Amino acid sequence: MKTVHKVASLSIGVNIFLLVFKLTMAFFSGSVSLLADAIHSSTDVISSIVLLIGIRISGRKSRQFPFGLYKVENLISLGIAFLIFLAGYEIIREVFFENRGMLLTRPVAAIATAVTAMLITFFYSFYVIKKGRQENSPAIIADGKHIRIDAVASLIVAIGLTGRLLHIHAEKIATLFVAAFILKSGWDILKESLRVLLDASIDLKTLEQLREIITSHPAITDIREIIGRNSGSFTFIEGNLVVKTKDFARAHQIIEEITEEVRRQISHIDRIVLHYEPGIKSTFLIAAMLSDGTRWLVSEHFGEAPYIGWIEIHLEENRILRREVSTNPYTDIEKGKGIKVAEHLASRGVDLVLTRESFQGKGPEYVFTSQNIKVLKISEEFINTDLILRIYQEKTGRELLKP
Template identity: 30%
Template sequence: MDERVKTASLSIISNSSLIIMKLIVGIFTGSVSILSEAIHSTMDLAASIISFFSVKISSRPADKEHPYGHGKFEDVSGVLEAVLIFAASIIIITEALKRLISGQEVNSSTLGFLIMFLSAAINFLVSSKLHKVAEKNDSMALKADALHLRTDVYSSAGVGLGLFLIWITGLHFLDPLVAIFIAFFILKEAANLLKSAFNPLVDVKLSDSEISIITDTISKYNPGYCGFHKLRTRKSGNERYVDLHLVFPGNMHIKKAHDICDDIEKEMRKSLKNTEVMIHLESCNDDCANCGLPNKSKCKNR
């Protein structure tokens, strides 16, 4: 089984267990913050299921219908997960405001904060595993899932702290206030996730640092060509795509020019994992007929 798929299934098992535990304790104690955490974990479970299927599909090789592979299924997954987080946050805020107005008290804060701290510890371990595998495989779906669980770590710890303070002070209004604070924190994380997942869907270029690696790699083989232009980059799932036009002297043998392109492609794949490179060979026109190396200023980056 693919490592990403195996790790995504771990998240499903973890979230399912936590939902049951939080629901039981939330109903018993009457704590809106614990119930909001159960809602949060339910959204996490839905996100984990989406992540599981997206990494399973994205791991398929390219086919006739998807010649560039299935990587964007992970990006779609990230957008859907961000929307789920937004929905969970709105539900939490609504329920907390109702509880704040009604002034309902928590029945047993002691059991509540113990369960919340346990939940935070479990999610910390699982999210760390997810993040490690996500970084290793550059998986947007697993990064989104890891973010879900990491926000759950903070929110569970925050709810636990709020219930602990209620146990000490007897101020029950702290319960819905903590829930509202957590919801706004989750909204901020969801906005960041939505941006990261949506950009590849509209073919936003690679990051400046990645483009710098690409241009530096090309420069290693100069002199050898006259210049390059029309550099374009994009990302699909964990796959990076780079294409450019490389200009050579008109009298250079095609095999020599092709060998230089091969070397650049190999070097680029070493520097940036999961990268597909397409280089279009171009010959200098009449304006740079004297481009013969090393005098190549007229052809540079047209």
């Protein structure tokens, strides 16, 4: 049996027990407020049965409901919100307006009953809310909050009875505080279930996490759109990404990799639909590892070179946009410098890497090949404008304007 089913079944049992217990003790002690509390427990029995049925339905998927019936959970939460409001109304009516027709013969027994019921529901509510959070079930969480309200209701009964016994009438003031608390609880559940029913966005934190996972993939150059919505315990995600390849098989593989990573890091996802489009680039980026940054001396050791030289060319205007030298951030690491540097270049969207070292079969070659990045082995020691002009023409068939 699934945990949510177990919790919902247990709630039915607890509520039936409370109903029988309160009802018996109400007649035994002659307490009208205990009787009112028992009548409320009878509605709790019904609501927990509805909860169990609803959770069972929400787990189904069929041809008529291909997205699942998860939202039944949110409908149940909505119903529970109204039951909480009703419980609040009952408490207020009981304290302010009830005429006490029954004769309270055994006040101590009535107080003991109310306190026992309060303790049971109070501790049980924590268990239910905890399980609901673990299973990401909005209906179970709402049920737990409802049970906590029931504990408060029993507390009010105990306070009222004690007050009468001691001839202090404090229960009216206590009730006003409690009513405010109940309104807030009911409102929170109502708001949250309506939000989900109306397809509100998933929370910002998860959305941010999603963006991070996607952009950390080196083949993604842009996120056109990423949206998500909740449905019961589950999340649905949709997005449109710009991938740095024109190869459909490769693009598909990139999307698969991202989907897998998202599923690994974010739980309770039902479906992820990611569309992709090839990135249309306006610039051509050339990079080379340098041993001398001022003279643009190309290093013979790819991963260990202290500098990286970058040349960015505007593809339509055929002119050099920038020439920059940055330091290699991976010179200090022990192993796998070459791969790290290659990934670094790839993440910057490099199109062509100039090198004097041959990568044949080494780590960097795998990185570049998998990202569709061209590598050109050159014999020249220095990179100058003439060399760039020649290479650019060879690689793109375009003539670069002389700066």
